[in-house]
Amino acid sequence: MKSRVMITAASVVVCLLLILASIAIGTESIDLRAAFDQWRTGATKGNASELNIIVNLRLPRTLLALLAGGGLALAGCAFQALLRNPLATPYTLGIDSFAALGAYMATVFGAGTAMNLAGFSLVQVAAFLFAAFDVLIIYAMATRARRMSPLVLLLAGVTLGLLANSGILFLRYLAKPEQLINMDRWLMGGVDLIGYEPVLTLLIGVTPCAIILLMQASRYDQLGFGEELAAGRGVDVRRLQVTTFLVCSIMTGVIVSKVGPIGFVGLVVPHAVRTITGSRHRVLMPMSMVAGGAFLCLCDIIARKAMTGETPIGIITSIVGAPFFLYLLVRRRFADWDNA
Template identity: 35%
Template sequence: MDLPPPVAGLAPARVTGSVAPAPSAPARDVAAADRSARRRYRRLLLTLLVASPVVLVLAAGAGAVPIPPADVLAVLRAHLLGGPVGEPVVDQIIWQVRVPRVLLAFVVGAALAVAGAVLQAVVRNPLAEPYVLGVSAGASLAAVAVLTLGGLTSGTALASLGVPGAAFLGALATLVAVVALGRRAGRLDPARLLLAGVALSYLLQAATSWLQLRSAPNQLAAVLFWLLGTVGGADWGDLALPTAVLVLATTWLVLQGRSLNALLAGDDVAASLGVAADRVRLQLLVVAAALTAVVISVAGGVGFVGLVAPHCVRLLVGPEHRRLLPATALLGGAFLVLADLVGRLVAAPLELPLNVVTAVAGVPFFLVLLRRSTRIPGGGA
């Protein structure tokens, strides 16, 4: 039987195995960018994991009585692994005074950095940080009330809490007020949250200033130093609660990385991915406020860390929160340890408050990174 001639313009078909279509150029670009971000993240994380213990040891050895790193390590080894304790004076300086201080500075910096990263995703604003929602102002007002109204509050529940307990309750009470004011039609609105936080912050700061004006001269120095942040006088008892909250909160937040990424893209994208934006946003707010409140209660007001640390990490490794949060915690912790070290040494025997050092040292570094970047992290193009 004769076969029909082939149709003009059609090549004969060849039977081949199943071949996947080649990825498009945009898909290849996205995959290459993700691989590059992963490599940068691994390098950054390794650098921070190595640098953080070095910074802690150097900071523990620096001070009015300089102690070599080898002696610091010997004291740590004796207490952690057992063995003979060296010179009693050196042991007391390192183990009882400096190690709790540098560890508390690290925990405070890490907690504020993580809280800042979360809040920037929750309200989708690159300027968000732990203090923009008024949590710090509420904690400060409650703490200053205890410091300045000691006679009036004696015998009351506020006095029995002490400064740390009052600061913690003040922060949580402010969060409740901000969430209540930030709801619209039964849902949390990021813009309303931000505006409510800023408005309440100004109101609470005004009340705090009034308490400062009526305080005695011998109280004013303590009030100002606490408001500007300090980890001086830290002891081992100050570390347990903030460390536990930091570890548990950061672990949970990393597990919620997909939801954080979706919120950063907007509520419509979050809904399309099956993320209940309103419920997740409320949970994240509570966790971020708890992180902020627990560290403010032991270190006072420490600004700037929660703003700059997340942005610096985003500029280096991108906005993916499962990579962002661990690196942000390490960077924020190491940064605040160095800030405390500078504050102890630059004007010795006086100590500079943490807020002064974080602003002076951190702003130029952040501006250099921002100038080198082609895009504002967490913001528009």
């Protein structure tokens, strides 16, 4: 028990260091001490290049990665508990694919439309709406009078995701070559947005959703022993389903519409954290948020440094996440989930 607390504390420190590193490391390496001196002496922005880069480029980017990674990991955690399945994440439920389909549609059919709805472009609005549509279908299946098993819902999500992917291929076939470049870039995800506007959007979108999900922690614990036992202990299982689907879809929709589909965070991070903190959601969920944010910061550092120019972050999360997940599978056997 003591050692678990120590490991958890150590992990938090590692996460904080990663966040700091993501501020310091970039295309230009920055001397943090110089930046701190500039801030302390109140140097004006014109001649304080280090401080300028940090405040206007690095910090918003790091915050964006933190919010996006934290939100995706938390949503993964909640879906895994709700559907009692280790593969349940926003990505496997087809949310990302539908968001991408929406973005492609907006690019192909809405070309040239300059729209700005509360800071969202047409592509982002379409991505959000399609993500919401995907969850709505799964949710409608979940709440039919005759209960469907979590596994069936997950399969429905996977099927919808495959459907969306076919839709994307069809749109690619229709699209003009110059549109394809933009579309493909969006599909790879990225936190290389400039300024604080996307950060603010994510902050407004993610914070309330995260708070609501964190408040369900003890109910997700109960679901771990089965829906019937949880119901017997006074958990309103139906209400928990509604809350989780609704809140997770809003949160994921906002995130994906801004940074594009970023896979593996929602899958890998909760499983990795669970090996450290155990499965009490009161600890697991906030730790997954921190670790998810730190993981995306790490991937963003690699994205900035791996090649000259930037590598899209969605590629990095998969390249880093997939081997790590395989390692977890081999190491930990996932025996716990066998009888789910």
